[in-house]
Amino acid sequence: MRACAKCFRPATWTANASPPEATVGVCDFGHSYDSQTWPTTAWVDSLFKLFELYEIETESGAGQEFASQIQADWQIFTFSEFGEVRQFLLSAVGDHELLSEGVRVRLKSGDLDRTDEVASWSQFSEEIRTLNRYFPQSAPDRDILEQTLLGSVDTLCTDTALFRARLAENGEPFDPSDLGAPPARRARAGRANPVGIPYLYLSFSPETCVYETRPSTQDSLAIATFHANRDLRVLNLADITPPDFFDVVDIEAMPEQIRRVRFHRYLRALGAELRKPIHPSDQPTDYIPTQYLCELAKSIGLDGVLYSSSVDPSGEGRNLVLFDPEKATCDALVRVASVSSLRLDWAWV
Ligand SMILES: [Zn+2]
Numbered sequence: 001m002r003a004c005a006k007c008f009r010p011a012t013w014t015a016n017a018s019p020p021e022a023t024v025g026v027c028d029f030g031h032s033y034d035s036q037t038w039p040t041t042a043w044v045d046s047l048f049k050l051f052e053l054y055e056i057e058t059e060s061g062a063g064q065e066f067a068s069q070i071q072a073d074w075q076i077f078t079f080s081e082f083g084e085v086r087q088f089l090l091s092a093v094g095d096h097e098l099l100s101e102g103v104r105v106r107l108k109s110g111d112l113d114r115t116d117e118v119a120s121w122s123q124f125s126e127e128i129r130t131l132n133r134y135f136p137q138s139a140p141d142r143d144i145l146e147q148t149l150l151g152s153v154d155t156l157c158t159d160t161a162l163f164r165a166r167l168a169e170n171g172e173p174f175d176p177s178d179l180g181a182p183p184a185r186r187a188r189a190g191r192a193n194p195v196g197i198p199y200l201y202l203s204f205s206p207e208t209c210v211y212e213t214r215p216s217t218q219d220s221l222a223i224a225t226f227h228a229n230r231d232l233r234v235l236n237l238a239d240i241t242p243p244d245f246f247d248v249v250d251i252e253a254m255p256e257q258i259r260r261v262r263f264h265r266y267l268r269a270l271g272a273e274l275r276k277p278i279h280p281s282d283q284p285t286d287y288i289p290t291q292y293l294c295e296l297a298k299s300i301g302l303d304g305v306l307y308s309s310s311v312d313p314s315g316e317g318r319n320l321v322l323f324d325p326e327k328a329t330c331d332a333l334v335r336v337a338s339v340s341s342l343r344l345d346w347a348w349v
Contacts, residue, residue, distance in 0.1 A: 001028040001091040002037040012076055017246045019043065029084060040092035046246060047092050050074070053257055054098060054105040063104030073107075073261045075242045107262070110255035117144060117266040125273070125289035133288070146300055148263045148270075149235050153302065156232040161225050162202035162320060162328065163209040165337075168220040174334045179224035181325035189284040191274065192294040192305060192321040199294075199304075200325035202226055206337070208309050208317035215339045223335050226328040232303035237271035238318050239306075240264065274307035298323045313343060 004027035005013050022036035050070060057063030064072070067085035071077065079085050090099055098105055120140050127136045164179050180200065181187070187198035203209035206223055213221060243260040273290050294305055303324070309317030322328055 001040050001087070003027055003029055003040050003088065004031050004037045006031040007077055007079070007088070009075055009078055011241070012074075012245055014244075014246060029079065029088070040088055044092050047089065050245065051093070051096060051098055053108055053254060053261070055108050056097065057104040057106040063106045065103070066098045066105045069105050073242065073264065074245045076245045107258055108254070110258040112255060112258060112262070115141070117141075117148075117262060118269040121266070121269060121289075128292060129285050129288050144266075145296065148266045149297055149300065149302070151263055152236050152240055152267050153233055154236045154239075154306065156228055156234050156304075156306075156320070158228050158231060160204075161227065162204060163206050163223055163225055164200070164202050164330075165206075165209040165213045165221045165223045167213060167215065168222045168336055174222035174224070174336075176224055176330040176332060176334055179222065179330050179334060189287055189291070190321075191278065191287050191290055194288075194291045194295070195284065198325060200226075200322040200328060202320045202322065202328065203309065204318040204320065207314070208312045208319065210337065210339070211311040211313070211317065212309060212319065214311065215342075217339055217342055219339045221337045221339065223337055225331040225333070227331070228322075228328050230327070232322070232327060233301070234304045234306050234320065235297045235302050236306045237267065237274050238308040240267045240271055271307065274305065275310050277310040294321065294323070303327055313345065 002025050005018070007027065007029050008017065018036070019038050019042035022038055024033075024035050025037040026033050027037055051066075054066065054069065063069070065082065065086075067082045067089060071082065071085055077085055077088065079088070086099060089096075093099075097103065117140070120138065124136060124138045124140050127138050166174065166179055168174060181198040184196055184198055187193060187196055189195040190199065190201065192201070193199040201212070203212055209223065210221060213219075215221060242264050243257070270293060273293065297305055304320055304322040304327075306318060306320050308315075309319050311317070
């Protein structure tokens with residue numbers, strides 16, 4: 001079978017990824033005629049190195065099929081169906097025990113211990129919510145958690161516009177000072193902040209911040225623009241970069257590859273925690289694990305956390321929470337927007 005550059009996720013397809021001797025042809029994975037196609041066997045060396053990182057899962061009910069597992073861990077291909085991933089792999093490497101029907105796989109442990117960081121975090125979340133708050137028995141490994149967070153840090157520049165909205169109840173104009181974080185005594189527990197400790201919640205677009213206020217039709221909203229006072233270092237849990245498949249090195253460096261996959265899985269799980277939708281029935285205790293995570297990020301010197309919006313229907317909405325509300329300043333102009341209609345997508349289940 002033949003494949004083209006469009007078969008690979010753009011971020012994966014770097015200049016080094018393209019094998020020599022491309023020929024004109026048709027991609028067998030549904031991409032149109034392309035001047036550069038290769039037989040899938042062109043990537044066999046990289047794929048074999050990838051296969052070396054996994055083994056057959058022996059515990060019943062655990063693990064995933066190889067094709068879906070490597071897509072989750074490395075996000076190599078653009079295919080939406082795991083069947084296509086499997087087809088690509090079969091045509092590239094031929095029959096392989098990890099690709100056999102019904103076989104489930106797990107990441108090898110290399111010389112690392114077998115701890116499942118995602119499961120440990122989940123156990124810890126449950127414990128600090130419902131059992132032991134300040135002296136939990138199952139605290140996650142602090143070093144691993146810190147290293148994981150530090151692996152996804154971005155710089156937020158002072159020229160990035162950030163937005164914050166508030167319901168304008170009687171349509172009167174707001175003063176910029178009304179759009180900041182509440183004082184400590186009025187700071188209710190939020191997704192990121194513990195009760196009594198105010199953080200500043202911002203969005204990267206006016207649209208996202210409108211959705212974040214969960215308005216009703218015909219509501220008026222005051223929208224302010226903020227800018228950071230200096231470049232800030234923020235934990236990015238919205239755009240988590242998977243390890244680079246084409247950077248998979250030789251077997252001697254396997255523990256490092258395994259560590260990178262485990263960190264990636266851990267970051268994705270933590271990002272999913274912050275992205276969880278908020279429901280009116282939520283209890284303040286539901287936010288304790290994410291508050292813990294944000295306090296940890298604060299304790300290692302980060303200024304805030306960037307996370308995906310769960311309410312912006314575009315799926316592209318990004319929010320930022322700043323631990324110190326004084327690190328961003330509100331522009332003098334506060335604009336008012338009116339909500340004309342709300343879109344709702346739904347389906348029978
Ligand atoms: Zn293709």
